[in-house]
Amino acid sequence: MVRYVGVENMVRLVRTVGVEQWLTGLAAVIEEDFRRWPSFEKTPRVASHSRDGVIELMPTSDGTLYGFKYVNGHPKNTRSGLQTVTAFGVLSDVETGYPVLLSEMTLTTALRTAATSALAARYLARPDSSVMALIGLGSQSEFQALAFRALMGITRLRVFDIDPTATEKFVRNLGAAGFDITVATSTQDAVQGADIITTVTADKQMATILSDNMIGAGVHLNAVGGDCPGKTELQADILRRADVFVELPEQTRIEGEIQQMPADFPVTELWQVITGQVEGRRTAQQITLFDSVGFAIEDFSALRFLYGQLNGTDCYEDIDLLTEPDDPRDLFGLLSPPTPGHSNGQSRGLAT
Amino acid sequence: MVRYVGVENMVRLVRTVGVEQWLTGLAAVIEEDFRRWPSFEKTPRVASHSRDGVIELMPTSDGTLYGFKYVNGHPKNTRSGLQTVTAFGVLSDVETGYPVLLSEMTLTTALRTAATSALAARYLARPDSSVMALIGLGSQSEFQALAFRALMGITRLRVFDIDPTATEKFVRNLGAAGFDITVATSTQDAVQGADIITTVTADKQMATILSDNMIGAGVHLNAVGGDCPGKTELQADILRRADVFVELPEQTRIEGEIQQMPADFPVTELWQVITGQVEGRRTAQQITLFDSVGFAIEDFSALRFLYGQLNGTDCYEDIDLLTEPDDPRDLFGLLSPPTPGHSNGQSRGLAT
Structure with a gap:
């Protein structure tokens, strides 16, 4: 069974x-x-x-x-x-x-995506991070918020979506869940003072949700929405300033934010940071970026x-x-009506 | 649903x-x-x-x-x-x-394999075929027998398996099903006078179930058991004498009987015979061979x-x-207990 x-x-x-x-x-x-x-x-x-x-x-x-x-x-x-x-x-x-x-x-995918994001942030964000900007309040947003609280202790959220009904839904779902939620008036407004910026927008296009001027030193970017060919959220300049961490480089170069960059654009594999083979965040000023696309593992x-x-x-x-025939060679026996003296696992089940 | x-x-x-x-x-x-x-x-x-x-x-x-x-x-x-x-x-x-x-x-696979075999035979075997030899009486054997009766009208079977308990099982399953079954003493014995020879043996090895001397003119061979790398049933000489028909050549060259042959060994695609683009059987003397491995279609x-x-x-x-959330963007809502004035398709289901 x-x-x-x-x-x-x-x-x-x-x-x-x-x-x-x-x-x-x-x-x-x-x-x-x-x-x-x-x-x-x-x-x-x-x-x-x-x-x-x-x-x-x-x-x-x-x-x-x-x-x-x-x-x-x-x-x-x-x-x-x-x-x-x-x-x-x-x-x-x-x-x-x-x-x-x-x-x-x-x-399950919503849960694993959020868990992976928060896990990556534990290795890449500044340990003193306390405020997260959350851009895009669709079906993944609440899971991201809860994962970052569970794994990083983040309780202060600055949220924004171009669609007010999405914001309404987010606040309805998590408004009473103990977060300190600020509903921002724009993406620019949302990222003010944020230690971590999570982008999870839904539109399938090469978008510029975040532009380079919005990103201050020391920020960790958790870019979740740019996850298939033709769908990105970040201005390419940000990628050049940041240290970029990925799941499987071959896949992320096709599906992630780095689809905008040349094939030899340097990236670090997250698993190597987790095993300690490669350093994650080295300084408090560094901009780190987890270019999340989701991998089979x-x-x-x-x-x-x-x-x-x-x-x-x-x-x-x-x-x-x-x-589950009693005799693995007797598949056909499953189709025969049970007869006395001739039992076959599954056909017994049918008689009951 | x-x-x-x-x-x-x-x-x-x-x-x-x-x-x-x-x-x-x-x-x-x-x-x-x-x-x-x-x-x-x-x-x-x-x-x-x-x-x-x-x-x-x-x-x-x-x-x-x-x-x-x-x-x-x-x-x-x-x-x-x-x-x-x-x-x-x-x-x-x-x-x-x-x-x-x-x-x-x-x-379902047992049924589709047998149906495909009999369908191929309808295009490749002599229309006057009346006797089928069935070598290998494992889990696929009864399905083959029934498919050839349903599609080709074959009722006379000459069957053989090296394991007497497999033969016993076959006869138990189909003995009263209206076939004229002859239990042969060897493969050589089974193929005597057969118009169609079906091989469905189970052992994973490069076996020689059928050797060249056993195959007379006009026979149709339905080779089902040789279906993965390292598993064949026919002596290579047979393949050289026969016209070989396959599902997808790229796959059959790896998995079928023709894994024994060079990469340019000539084969005909069964679908082209079915559409009439290519002739199947041309003469009553020709040996035809369906090298079945099973394809996704x-x-x-x-x-x-x-x-x-x-x-x-x-x-x-x-x-x-x-x-099935009422609002596709509100996946998280499924996890919230239903509250008055806030319904969500699937969470309603949980309350009942």
């Missing part, structure tokens, strides 16, 4: 554990997996492009577990009340090839963390995704 | 429709998709190899629907009572990127056929694989 975690059970489980506790636990697993980054199989996304979007499969394996995520990206979907991005994923046992977990991954960590959380709960269902 | 067809529902549905009716209907859909072969996206399998096996993702799309199959191959699994191959698949709407169907595909056809069969039945469950 395969454990299935649908949206309802995922919501129940995350609520039971607590969102910030979830983010903290998840970040620890992501950190663990980043520490052993070289031991993972790194396959490029397998993308199927169409007129209105893309469907991707993102597999990886550490030799013991195998995971993949299905994710789509269809910017037009919101016009018809659908989500731009939906996702689900599977975790399997490498030794047998049998799937062990099938899970929704829309919520983070989804793997998220599935691995989720799988661990299931034990002792009822937040999953066992589903019959796989045949 | 995504329609989920687990093993229990798949068994129920196939039993209701009838296995041979299923195979006939499925073969018609495969034929339809082979006719429009050039309109499909053809992506190589994405394989993750490990010591004991492989896990693969097989995606394809016709621009309207997208499908992929997850399939493993772990020869050692049978030692621990597990299946060598298990599979599941997903069908999605290309316009939105939303999955519409999640299904078991172990049974056949799985796509199988999911498409299955999806169509579900309408008006209760052989599926709606599962909550995808989040």
Whole structure:
């Protein structure tokens, strides 16, 4: 049997554990997996492009577990009340090839993206950071805010979105959650005095959400929204002033902010900072930038963390995704009506 | 909601429709998709190899629907009572990127493999064929027998397996199904007088199940078991005498019987025979060989056929694989307890 975690059970489980506790636990697993980054199989996304979007499969394996995520990206979907991005994923046992977990991954991806952002900031932002500007108050924004509080202790937020209803939604969701929230009048206003600037805007275009003059010394930039070809948020000048940290360089050069830069633009791999092989932030004046696009290993960590959380709960269902004939060579027997003296695992199940 | 067809529902549905009716209907859909072969996206399998096996993702799309199959191959699994191959698949709407169907595909793969074999034989075997030799009586054997009866009218079978318990299982499953079954004493014995020879043996090795001297003029060979690197069933001399038909040449040269042959060994693509662009069998003396390895388009056809069969039945469950927030930007709202005046699609569901 395969454990299935649908949206309802995922919501129940995350609520039971607590969102910030979830983010903290998840970040620890992501950190663990980043520490052993070289031991993972790194396959490029397998993308199927169409007129209105893309469907991707993102597999990886550490030799013991195998995971993949299905994710789509269809910017037009919101016009018809659908989500731009939906996702689900599977975790399997490498030794047998049998799937062990099938899970929704829309919520899970939002959680892992935020956990990865805050984890990166713990290595890259100034340790005395206390104010975060949050630009773009769409579906990822609350998760970012909670992750930065859980992992970095950030409680002061300066938020901005061009759409007032997005701001309203953000304040409705987190207004009573103990943050000190300042609703800014512009991006320029939001970044005033911020130690960390998180950009998570939604429009698919080469945008300039942040221009060079807005970025003071010592700031850490957490650039989340520029995450696919043709979608960026930062003026190129910022990238030249900053030290840029990435997940997988080959992927980020195509999908991240650095798609604006030449192919040999220098970047540092985040996992090397986490293992201590390479320094992260060296001075209080340095501008650091995490050019986040999301990599398969983070989804793997998220599935691995989720799988661990299931034990002792009822937040999953066992589903019959796989045949289980008594005799593996007798697949056909599953289709035969059970007869006396001839039993076959799954067909017994049908008789009950 | 995504329609989920687990093993229990798949068994129920196939039993209701009838296995041979299923195979006939499925073969018609495969034929339809082979006719429009050039309109499909053809992506190589994405394989993750490990010591004991492989896990693969097989995606394809016709621009309207997208499908992929997850399939493993772990020869050692049978030692621990597990299946060598298990599979599941997903069908999605290309316009939105939303999955519409999640299904078991172990049974489905067995059915589509047999349907494809019999479909190929309809174009390649002598129309007066009446006897089939079936070498290898493992999990695929009954499906092959039924597909050849359904599509080619073959009722006389000469069967052989080196393992008597496999033969016993085959006879138990199909002995009362109206076939004229001769249990042969050897492969040599089984192929005597056969118009069609189907090989579906299980051992992963470069085997010589059929040697050149066994193959008379006019025979159609349906070589199913040689389907991955290091696994073949036919002596190379047979390949030189036969006209070889394949699914996707690039894939078959790696996985099929022709892995034994040079890279420029001449083959004909089955879809071109089906569209009439290229002749299949030209003479009654010719030896034809379908070097079957299984391609993503056949799985796509199988999911498409299955999806169509579900309408008006209760052989599926709606599962909550995808989040459905009322406001697509308010993913976080799913995690908030419902409050008066603030509803959110999926969180309502939780309250009931």
